[in-house]
Amino acid sequence: MIRRSLLGVAALSLAATMVSPVQAQAWRTFPEKPIKLIIAFPAGGPTDITMRALADNASKVLGRPVIVENKPGAGGTLPAQALQGAPADGYTVAQIPLGVFRLGYTTKINWDPVQDISYVINVTGYAFGIVVPTDSPIKNWADFVAYAKDNPGKLTYGSTGTLTSPHLTTELVAQQAGITLQHVPYKGNADLMQAIMGGHVMAAADSTGWAPFVEAGKLRVLNTWGAKRLGKFPDAPTLKELGYDVVQNSPFGIGAPKGTPPEVVQRLHDAFKKAMEDPSYLLALAKYDMLPDYKSSADYTQFAKDTVSREKVLIEKLGLAKAP
Template identity: 40%
Template sequence: MSVRDDTRIAPTRRLILAGAAALAAPGVARAQARFPDRPIQLVVPWPAGGSADVQLRSIGDIASRTLGQPVVIQNRPGAGGTLGPMTVAQQARPDGYTLTQMHLSVLRRPWMMRTPQWDPIADFTHIIGMTGWLFGCAVKANSPFQTWQEMIAYARANPGKLTYTTSGIGTTNHLAMESIQEKENVQLTHVPYRGSNEAVTAVIGGQVDMVCDSSTWAPFVENAQMRALSVWTAERVPRFANVPTLKELGYDLVVTSPYGVSGPKGMDEGVVRVLHDVMKAALMTPENTEVRSRFDMPLVYQDTQTYRAFIAERVEYEKAMVRRLGLTLDG
């Protein structure tokens, strides 16, 4: 066929493609306009009752009013808070109807495995950054430790005897405690639980000496069932004004572990925009602000593009830290 014949065919092909696109576009618009047309499931990878669970339930309740469909919380704890996100990445359809909390352990844990089971960037569609945790350490009210320094002195004199609990091996708070032990040259025994509420219960019940986790312990400190020894924020927390920060105690550590919401890879960006916008609006309401204030959870809002950039940067940081510290898990 000559070049001239080819030029006659090209416009025809373009017209066909343009016509196909025109026919397809209304269908896409209608599909996006219908979202959501059934309940949305938000997987919380911790037991019910913890600070993240309460905060995300609030987000779901508020978002449901705008979306016209319920946002149903499914608690799926395990594997240091990574079982739920891993299940979403591996099993959920990318249609916007299955979402998960995204937190730093999900970014870190694959590099602790001999064979990573998910890629924190490639296997998810990251939607929005929301908030973080107030972390700290607390003991039962009748504990012999009145201060952090007394606890460290006891641990130094009694290697391995003092027990502490976190929400799992390889979590941000667990690694912070490992760093503290390394700096102080002390040995504590780690007793991981599936979530901070279970950890607090264990301390109050006398099974473990100290909880080092998110602020589920805070109400128990306020009602004098527990005593806080440290908080991990940059500045002291107003309602615990007598409790020192890690920085004040001599550690170059600020731990808030910002988290957000993500879905499985391949989600339609129009659906992502709908979910981002409705969750952002929910995050900024007085209702959710009150929940975050109750747990001293800082606002760490990030839009979709900013959150994706944060995830990519943080994955490299976590990967390098795991390699530097030689952190490994079985499996």
Template identity: 40%
Template sequence: MPAIAAYPERAITVIVPYQAGGSTDTVARRFADLAGKRLGQQIIIENKGGAGATLGAREMARAKPDGYTLAIIPSPVFRLPHVQDAGYDPNRDLTYISMISGYTLGVAVPEAAPYESWEALLEAARAKPGAISYGTASVGSASNVMMEQIARHYGIEWEHIPYKGENDVLQNVMGGLLEVYAGSSTVRPFVEDGRMRMLVTWGETRSRIFPDTPTLHELEPDIEPMYAPFGIAGPRGLPPEITSGLDEVFREIIESDEFQQILVQFGQEPVYMNSEDYTEYARAQYALEADIVKQLGLASH
């Protein structure tokens, strides 16, 4: 148990800025179950998809800093304020508690698709500029940004179709309405049962759940790997004793064998940072995203 006097006295809500059923939501729910047992109170997951996966951060900008409302913070939180008025400031409105995990990201296509490899997809995109469409969970998501960086690197064009969550992307791919899925290991069941083919992953080393799939980094070393790590944050002004107490509990869970097995199951990597390191990472990432948005011409203001 953490050394936090009289906290928590009731259930804690954690906002997940994605639809229910995706990899982030599923891992967050398993994490919440473990954390709730250690804290002695239930942790309730509240799904709020849309708005580029930033609704959790928006809620933190106006939430009471008492430790009873927290949010999962994915990478678009640091990007969207450079694109449009996001309704929050990542450097001002959040108290960063713990970095938790990083996604296994990549590109997959239906088994019936003519693209047998990543190289074949690139060749088709070169031959038919703008004709191939890919779907992601949201505008400005890590997958959207990576696909546009790839397009710039290879001098190709393809069309981005944003959705409200990865499950919607997969439904449209499987329904024949979309050619390419760009996203996380939510696609894993479809790959394992043979309905989809994983063409490439974006980590530095091959994924533990897609060991036969090459990484983009090994095919093209000039392109930096992408994990898009996420963590948990609270509102500005969260008391230090609550922040440090939660971080202590979260670290113990992240380092436990049980949670490590959960990460393997859902194709994620452990990327723990304590509150201080996570805060420094957030500031650096926010600055880096300004350059990415400028390079890709994503800003709308």
């Protein structure tokens, strides 16, 4: 019996050594077909435009098409959820917005945002702000706060979804300002811009997809959320200048399914890192006052761990944690 067991172990070891070179060869030739990149917001917005530029550049590096698939909704978390059912072969990757790290605190999920994603690379972050129509009686942030105090719960603002960074940051600022707002979620920037231009909401909290409307004189920027003022809109104060200890740029990157071979993750990382350095990508980012924000696979994984802990504090502070 012992001899049979030893023979069995030896046979399994031999099989493993026989399979390994085949797998290694597959990794060396990766990719052999198109790669799907799922992004969290609709076509036509800042995320879509910048990620398509990145995908085009990565296609040139990899020698295979990187095809963008838009999967909006659920606060930007659908691409990450899609990874949970995808093969761990590197042919399906997804944008990972900050909202993914809040999921465990706001809804019931059967997967872990840190453990069940292979983090490939962080690529950029958003420039955010709050805007109103230029014909609005609200001319600045002081007017915004005064109106909200005089009309509790009646000042409507739109965002790109419930529990997204624009939604949560606005609620955090409102809490600090002592005002109550009425939130209206939309699936993406295009829908949100239609809503504010059509008079369906009084204000919009979003990344700089509103920039063309501001430049056209249709919208006014009340504040921005970075560490310093935006170059295109130097007259708009930051939240910190307005007295709020808040800086938000919501970094995001690309993840793959859990268990994706390290060699494939490395190949993807290297391709997207090179794609980030292409001038066409930098121009696409500049259009929306976004900046490259590179994090390696290891650094991005650590960022995910740290962010999950930090977002727990924010969710609890706003009273939005799911019931136990």
